[in-house]
Amino acid sequence: MSIKVCKFGGTSMADGNIILTAAKIVSADASRRYVVVSAPGKRFGGDIKVTDLLYACYEAYERGDSVAFEEIYAKISTRFLNIEREIGRDLKVQAALEEAKTAILSGAGKDYCVSRGEFITAHIVAEVLGVPFVDATEFIRFDENGQLKEETFALTGEVLRAYPRAVVPGFYGLGADGKVKTFSRGGGDISGSIVARGVRAELYENWTDVSGFYACDPRIVNSPKCIPELSYSELRELSYMGANVLHSESIFPVRSAGIPIRICNTFRPDDKGTFIVARSKRKLDDRVVTGIAGKSGFTAITLEKSLMNTEIGFVGKVLSVIGKRGISFEHLPSGIDTMSLVIDNSFLGEGVLPVLIEEMKAAVNPDRIYTHENIALIATVGHGMAKNVGTSARLFKALSESGINVNMIDQGSSELNIIVGVEDKDCADCIRAIYKEFFE
Numbered sequence: 223m224s225i226k227v228c229k230f231g232g233t234s235m236a237d238g239n240i241i242l243t244a245a246k247i248v249s250a251d252a253s254r255r256y257v258v259v260s261a262p263g264k265r266f267g268g269d270i271k272v273t274d275l276l277y278a279c280y281e282a283y284e285r286g287d288s289v290a291f292e293e294i295y296a297k298i299s300t301r302f303l304n305i306e307r308e309i310g311r312d313l314k315v316q317a318a319l320e321e322a323k324t325a326i327l328s329g330a331g332k333d334y335c336v337s338r339g340e341f342i343t344a345h346i347v348a349e350v351l352g353v354p355f356v357d358a359t360e361f362i363r364f365d366e367n368g369q370l371k372e373e374t375f376a377l378t379g380e381v382l383r384a385y386p387r388a389v390v391p392g393f394y395g396l397g398a399d400g401k402v403k404t405f406s407r408g409g410g411d412i413s414g415s416i417v418a419r420g421v422r423a424e425l426y427e428n429w430t431d432v433s434g435f436y437a438c439d440p441r442i443v444n445s446p447k448c449i450p451e452l453s454y455s456e457l458r459e460l461s462y463m464g465a466n467v468l469h470s471e472s473i474f475p476v477r478s479a480g481i482p483i484r485i486c487n488t489f490r491p492d493d494k495g496t497f498i499v500a501r502s503k504r505k506l507d508d509r510v511v512t513g514i515a516g517k518s519g520f521t522a523i524t525l526e527k528s529l530m531n532t533e534i535g536f537v538g539k540v541l542s543v544i545g546k547r548g549i550s551f552e553h554l555p556s557g558i559d560t561m562s563l564v565i566d567n568s569f570l571g572e573g574v575l576p577v578l579i580e581e582m583k584a585a586v587n588p589d590r591i592y593t594h595e596n597i598a599l600i601a602t603v604g605h606g607m608a609k610n611v612g613t614s615a616r617l618f619k620a621l622s623e624s625g626i627n628v629n630m631i632d633q634g635s636s637e638l639n640i641i642v643g644v645e646d647k648d649c650a651d652c653i654r655a656i657y658k659e660f661f662e
């Protein structure tokens with residue numbers, strides 16, 4: 223029988239009634255055999271996700287503020303007890319909450335604490351569906367550097383194949399120290415992808431609160447077009463650059479196994495959604511641009527030096543300056559005698575930038591070195607760009623007609639994307655101008 227893995231995000235687990243809706247979706251298709259869940263998310267604007275409450279709870283525990291700890295834990299308990307009440311059955315939530323609290327107070331650690339949202343939710347969903355709960359620590363394994371171990375995929379298959387159906391908590395696995403270890407935020411999508419690969423699913427369904435992947439952020443352009451189909455690489459580029467429907471690392475497990483992902487809307491289950499597939503399976507390569515995404519908060523450091531191209535090891539020396547400080551770069555656009563390093567501002571705390579500049583001067587003695595702070599990067603993504611002559615001309619004309627000054631241009635050699643750097647304040651206008659040019 224075919225196998226589908228369904229992953230439900232936080233908004234699909236936000237209250238008891240939505241959980242019942244999700245359960246109905248699972249029961250409507252017998253091939254939906256493995257279900258991966260997030261912790262309850264926001265029910266309304268201004269609400270707080272359970273995972274955020276758990277992080278706050280752990281902070282209170284660490285500072286020894288038992289009053290704040292109790293207060294926040296009570297809020298978490300109320301959320302789960304309300305869910306149990308709305309579902310209208312004894313789901314043993316109180317016992318699970320007490321067990322988690324005792325373990326947190328006995329030093330089980332931060333990752334254990336913040337993972338309890340998914341753990342308790344998965345128990346609830348397992349009870350509702352009448353399907354076994356299988357803990358992710360049984361098969362998702364990390365090494366001592368916090369990287370996912372390759373053995374995870376085989377182990378996932380081995381463990382889960384013993385169950386014809388199962389509910390699994392997302393977001394965590396087992397660290398090299400034998401303790402719970404989480405992925406980065408939003409990592410439930412990665413868990414779903416691992417389960418899909420492990421059980422060799424025919425489809426990984428990611429159920430969320432939107433009807434697919436939009437061509438750009440709907441907060442910037444009113445009702446942008448929904449993308450019916452995109453490739454794994456287009457998805458990776460768009461989600462890395464800020465389109466946040468799926469965690470940007472969630473494609474890796476399924477991509478190597480060629481398992482398509484479908485983004486579906488729990489609140490409109492009949493909508494087609496977006497399919498993410500291998501490029502070779504795509505029919506739509508003639509579309510010029512697939513989507514646009516942008517992220518702000520970067521700094522570019524530009525170095526100029528005559529005959530830079532002939533100086534062996536120039537780039538290496540510059541990179542070793544940031545590498546020694548544990549700083550990575552986002553982009554490295556270069557000319558013959560110039561190179562720029564684009565760095566996420568989160569690496570550039572108080573006083574770091576001037577130090578980097580001095581160290582680069584000492585390392586490579588540039589003719590000129592200067593910075594552009596507060597830049598946003600906007601990626602225009604699509605396999606079709608490589609085939610359609612004049613795409614970049616259209617893009618830059620659209621930007622100049624909108625009066626947007628471009629500080630930096632980087633086109634990946636795969637011609638899958640064109641990235642422009644503009645001032646933070648121009649980010650939304652830049653996305654609007656590109657959308658208008660290619661989609662309206």
Ligand code: ASP
Pocket residue numbers: 231232260261271273274339392393406407408409410411
């Ligand atoms: N609950 C976690 C978070 O809020 C993981 C997830 O939802 O995927 O980041």
